Amino acid sequence: MRDTVHKEHTYAGYSFSVPTLGSAGIALTPAPYTVTQLHFQSQIIADLHSVWDIRQFRHARHPIKVGETPDQHVFNRPVIRILDMPIKLAGSNDYRLPRELIPFLRTIQMIIDHEHSVLTGDQLLAYNAYLTIDQSDVKAGVIQRKPGAHVDGFQGARIYPKTIINHSYIVSNGAPTIFYPQPFDCSHVDERVHDCFLEMDAQSDESRAMQVEPNTVYLMDAYTVHRAAIATHHFFRTFLRISYDVKPFDRLGNAINPLFSYAWEMVPREAQSTLIQYKALENNEKELIIAADIEAIEYYLTELKKLDSVHYYNFCYIGLLSENIDVVKLILKNLLMDENPAIQLLRLLFVAATQKNTQAAHFGKLALIDYFPRVKQHSKRNVFLDFVLEIITQKPLLLSREIARTLIDGDEHTPQGREILKLIKFRPVNSSGFWKTQRTDGAIDDVKPRQLMSKL
Numbered sequence: 001m002r003d004t005v006h007k008e009h010t011y012a013g014y015s016f017s018v019p020t021l022g023s024a025g026i027a028l029t030p031a032p033y034t035v036t037q038l039h040f041q042s043q044i045i046a047d048l049h050s051v052w053d054i055r056q057f058r059h060a061r062h063p064i065k066v067g068e069t070p071d072q073h074v075f076n077r078p079v080i081r082i083l084d085m086p087i088k089l090a091g092s093n094d095y096r097l098p099r100e101l102i103p104f105l106r107t108i109q110m111i112i113d114h115e116h117s118v119l120t121g122d123q124l125l126a127y128n129a130y131l132t133i134d135q136s137d138v139k140a141g142v143i144q145r146k147p148g149a150h151v152d153g154f155q156g157a158r159i160y161p162k163t164i165i166n167h168s169y170i171v172s173n174g175a176p177t178i179f180y181p182q183p184f185d186c187s188h189v190d191e192r193v194h195d196c197f198l199e200m201d202a203q204s205d206e207s208r209a210m211q212v213e214p215n216t217v218y219l220m221d222a223y224t225v226h227r228a229a230i231a232t233h234h235f236f237r238t239f240l241r242i243s244y245d246v247k248p249f250d251r252l253g254n255a256i257n258p259l260f261s262y263a264w265e266m267v268p269r270e271a272q273s274t275l276i277q278y279k280a281l282e283n284n285e286k287e288l289i290i291a292a293d294i295e296a297i298e299y300y301l302t303e304l305k306k307l308d309s310v311h312y313y314n315f316c317y318i319g320l321l322s323e324n325i326d327v328v329k330l331i332l333k334n335l336l337m338d339e340n341p342a343i344q345l346l347r348l349l350f351v352a353a354t355q356k357n358t359q360a361a362h363f364g365k366l367a368l369i370d371y372f373p374r375v376k377q378h379s380k381r382n383v384f385l386d387f388v389l390e391i392i393t394q395k396p397l398l399l400s401r402e403i404a405r406t407l408i409d410g411d412e413h414t415p416q417g418r419e420i421l422k423l424i425k426f427r428p429v430n431s432s433g434f435w436k437t438q439r440t441d442g443a444i445d446d447v448k449p450r451q452l453m454s455k456l
């Protein structure tokens with residue numbers, strides 16, 4: 001650890017160091033691995049190399065036990081910390097390991113051998129393989145890595161179209177990962193608005209939870225729900241993971257492997273989520289929306305907002321999906337009254353803007369545009385740009401080029417800004433600078449967003 005050079009990065013008010021590795025290293029060659037019959041009955045093996053489908057959470061899955069790590073002693077002492085460093089790049093099945101990682105060689109070799117026994121060489125060409133080694137002192141009662149039930153490789157709204165799923169091998173020398181081999185129902189969760197991890201947390205059943213063994217390698221996939229365990233005693237913990245993923249992991253802070261020549265633009269991504277927790281509406285609340293009693297809904301919204309903002313968002317979400325245009329307009333009007341607009345609110349406006357009912361979608365789009373500049377003022381730049389990129393990725397035709405340009409004004413040279421410019425390249429420039437939306441009666445409406453409040 002002492003002779004490794006570290007590069008310090010600071011973003012989002014958070015400092016971290018990325019080790020700069022030397023150019024010496026070794027190549028690894030996969031060797032045959034005996035895969036037991038049991039593996040082939042596994043849901044993970046059945047779904048390996050398939051395209052992401054959120055409905056797959058319905059199938060309970062156990063992590064696959066690959067075997068005991070041959071490097072146990074190395075896990076108990078400080079060697080190095082690296083995050084998601086590629087050891088294999090898509091398009092090739094060559095593995096290259098910088099010298100600094102050699103203490104973990106036998107564990108890594110075991111994982112590679114297993115991987116090349118469950119997927120063919122051709123299939124494996126699609127994947128990058130990323131190595132993470134997290135080492136730190138962990139005190140009793142503390143979690144080393146992120147808390148809460150989750151999966152590695154969740155494909156949210158930003159990933160469109162969906163890609164082949166991630167699968168990862170993990171091993172730690174203590175406080176091993178806790179898994180939830182139970183079905184999860186995410187069908188009611190809207191990935192544009194709701195935080196699916198919070199929903200998994202809510203559905204996870206502690207009576208069915210299973211903690212795996214320490215010093216043992218397990219294989220899990222992008223639907224295997226798990227969480228980090230709380231340490232029962234103070235110890236030095238090492239967590240090792242190799243993730244197979246078709247996407248480039250280009251987050252700033254990830255280690256660069258000098259044995260490969262690749263020039264990914266590393267993007268500072270915020271860990272902060274702008275998604276909200278899913279809350280089911282009560283029957284009387286659903287009835288209120290269906291009955292479309294505007295006065296009653298207005299009164300209820302005012303009260304709910306004071307009492308419970310998460311429930312208020314969920315009520316607004318269902319209201320915005322209403323087929324009754326008066327309900328949609330009322331909800332929009334309420335949302336636009338917010339003094340401190342946040343991205344959570346933009347997400348709801350995006351739901352309205354993409355509503356099936358064209359009239360509702362029209363008002364949703366206007367509200368979205370009216371809100372954008374105000375939210376931009378109040379949000380962290382990266383969080384805002386990530387959101388703009390997310391909606392343009394999903395609906396490249398939603399914003400005119402002029403509006404999209406205004407949104408990234410001053411950020412054209414950031415990685416997200418460049419990506420957005422690429423996506424809107426073929427959009428027509430809208431000379432008015434506002435929306436021109438063709439209504440169902442054929443008329444062209446170009447309401448200026450500032451006039452929107454009076455229209456609602």
Ligand SMILES: [Fe+2]
Nearest residue numbers: 150151152226
């Ligand atoms: Fe995880």
